[in-house]
Amino acid sequence: MRFSLILVAPARPENVGAAARAMKTMGFEELRIVESQAHLDPAARRVAHGAGEILDKATQWPSLAAALEDIDFSIATTARSRAKFRYYATPQQVESQLAEKQQWLGSAALVFGREDTGLTNEELELVDLLTGIPMAADYPSLNLGQAVMVYCYQLSALRQVTAAQATPADGQQLAALRQRVNLLVARLEVSDDQKLVDWLDQRLGLLQQRDTAMLHRLLHDIEKKLIDKNA
Structure with a gap:
């Protein structure tokens, strides 16, 4: 790194x-x-x-x-x-x-x-x-x-410490997750809850790669449900 x-x-x-x-x-x-x-x-x-x-x-x-x-x-x-x-x-x-x-x-x-x-x-x-x-x-x-x-x-x-090479670097994964969370917060109309927004913004940086990938999957499911509900 x-x-x-x-x-x-x-x-x-x-x-x-x-x-x-x-x-x-x-x-x-x-x-x-x-x-x-x-x-x-x-x-x-x-x-x-x-x-x-x-x-x-x-x-x-x-x-x-x-x-x-x-x-x-x-x-x-x-x-x-x-x-x-x-x-x-x-x-x-x-x-x-x-x-x-x-x-x-x-x-x-x-x-x-x-x-x-x-x-x-x-x-x-x-x-x-x-x-x-x-x-x-x-x-x-x-x-x-x-x-x-x-x-x-x-x-x-x-x-x-020599970084393991088994997993290729994906520098965009965290940035994409942050953008996805912000869009969902706006879509749910809870962006005026500043404590929630601050908590999400600051806690995302603590996630490990496995947690980031799992949260991406969860957000995908939530987004799909919202689309189906509004269809």
Whole structure:
């Protein structure tokens, strides 16, 4: 599985350098930068200290949506205090999810938000799974470089695992399921139930391949029944 780290609008070059250093230390290579050129600042290279090639190869993107276009499965880090989003995976749970999904998905990305405000609600809605780092207190919080290091360390074991080749990667299966669920919710006229919509949107990212396939079959049967009923 190809794995990318995405930094959205980082403001401090030192944080980008620290993130690159954490990536290099733990075996990650692909860095995507959204709406920022902080990685080009000399301060970023000073802090990167031996991870300059990650900064050199970092790609720039105009928006998070653009950076995720070729990604099959995405995870975003966010503070647990955001009222709209109630379901979070711990770093350990993220590792378990990716360990399963690397058997059938071709690419994944971990998204980090702005140092001061994090990711917007609109940006959080673009990803498949939300995660947060449990902490004993709300303050002091982890800075960007520290947060990247926590996740790189937790996920580093995945770099040592060779994905099984028995099942071909199907990166569109999850996206198709999400679209199918949204259409069914609209058809049943329950899209105004925000708690239900949020629960569905955030729980779909936790499904394993077998569960995804079974839910596709169930939705097919429901859709067929609705067509027969309205015929």
